[in-house]
Amino acid sequence: MTAILPHRTQTSAGRASRARQALDEHFDGSISELREAAKDCRRCQLWRDATQTVFGEGPDNAKVIFVGEQPGDQEDLAGKPFVGPAGKVFDAILDDAGVDRQKVYVTNAVKHFKFEPRGKRRIHSKPTAGEVQACRWWLDREFALIKPELAVALGATAALSLLGKAIPVTKMRGQVIEREDGLRVFITIHPSFILRIREPVDKEAERERFLRDMREVKRLMVA
Template sequence: MARTQLSLASHLARLESETDFDGWRDAARRLATNDIPPEEVAWQVGHDDDDRGNDLPACRQDARLVVPREFIERAETVICHSDPERFNFLYRLLWRLRVEPKLPRKLESMEKAVWRDIHKMRAFVRFRKIGDGAEERYVAWFEPDHFIVERNADFFVRRFAGMRWTILTPHASAEWDGKRLAIGPGASKRDAPAEDDAETLWRTYFENIFNPARLKVKAMQKEMPKKYWRNLPEASLIPDLIAGADRAATAMIARMPTSPAPRHAKVKAKHWPSPEPADVVEPESTDIPALREEASGCRRCPLWRDATQTVFGEGPENADVVFVGEQPGDQEDLAGKPFVGPAGKVFDSILDQAEIDRRKVYVTNAVKHFKFEPRGKRRIHSKPNAGEIRACRWWLDKELDIIKPNLAVALGATAAQSLLGKAVPITRMRGDVIQREDGLRVFVTIHPSFILRIREHEDKEAERERFLTDMRKVKQLMAA
């Protein structure tokens, strides 16, 4: 704080640290209850050559200060922002809230910046081992944009409770000895240890799991900005991996087998003694249970080879609305039922809020087999291609022929493509009702799994509210 600003202010509020929210709140309460406007207050962290003390009045007992809980919660995060004017900004906002209960966009923007920095720290901290035996501990160097170390330290305590560690940053340090967490002063990169043996192993692992066919440079740099590269052991590999990605992808595709391994085909044969695609005939079933049975042996595209089973739709045959998802996930593939995994739980919860009874609607997927990529012991969802969507539309059309709904809800891009016969921009067409040539109305929205992929808490809640609004529109359309 410049000396001229201090001299012009009638009151000085001193805070113990850059993240002293309790101190700020106490000072703000004293100032506001005594009707002291923001322009008469100077805020300062710690002490300097100026020997002027904290001269704030006591809270007026007859004054009542009421602010939205949302402001308090957001202010506690924004106090960690690196903007030196944040204390004054928050007090000006508190002053204004007494007559205008509206939070500005700047507050939301600053809050998001802090949370983004918190997430980056959790993703890009890399520990290096120093010492052995009883002296073993792990040290990391990180350069955050904001004052987030203290707010973020509990996450690392929970994640690495069994080891002793220290995280050094220019602003502050966090140290965990296995029992007690201590927050200390900042450090310089010279205090961080040099590379250890584990990093060579990690680079070898990273280079071998790198999939050039899935590389999206802009998306990668958005999630992992270059400013973090210098502190990541794998970062030294990234430029060469990007440069050779096209060549590596071509070579990888050339190495791919054109048919499943014999042992794999043998295992599948026990479960599905299936016909060749040319032998598959048009389904003749006139009810859903019989159609489901026919679909259990579907071989119209190669996805059946790796999936556990066909996941067919379920619900009443006289349903007014059919919800069409994209494809089964890991849990749906194992259970043989649609929408029973994490996205299904979000879907059920929001249907309840929108007062839509799932027992009275039909729920299915555009693609009936789980398409995935193995990653260790996990199976990671992979988006169906146009040929797979087109092949499986055969079954979806039959479901619609039997049920004859008044409305179909396309949950996501794959569902919309299957229902409308072409790719459509979900973001632009969300909430639209499109009538097909056969008269079926199609309502376009996101897939609930999109909500689960959002990292920022505020963004996640906002998207959940948007999806709830969509489902309430569906409720109205069902009655129309």
């Protein structure tokens, strides 16, 4: 993939310097330095309405990276990934599956919250393929620095970013796809899907399916 260099404003000499370092295709700084550089990302227009960049979090030697779609309303305000309603579902199911969130890295395919204002509410809007491609620049560098053994694509947008093509997630969930670079990508749904199910019986059934997926992720972590 041809990298498109990120535009950024120079809000301070230090942050501008870090942003310039991140332009280097062979960036060898730390994940914390990359996170700082991302604060000034202007690769697409989503930064204009978002509160802030929401970068990934987790240990820099994590064996697994979970990739979601984008920050939600609460993530945008807090500056942290997966802290809203879907994040709470995610945490609870990881715990049930025996996966320690403190030992995995969690990020999103798109680092700014895309939304449509409706009165005082901000309603999630799916990012375009172009926006996903623009933010792939940062995701690639997260992977290059952390060097995980496994990636978990949480939903279609994450799968598109990780694989470079659209796939039918509901048909392929639970499968592992190996990329040309050797990275294994486990396909599953985004936990927000569970929240959107209204019927209690169906919601519980989907939660159990996602729990099985996370147990398989744990098995792959130690395989």
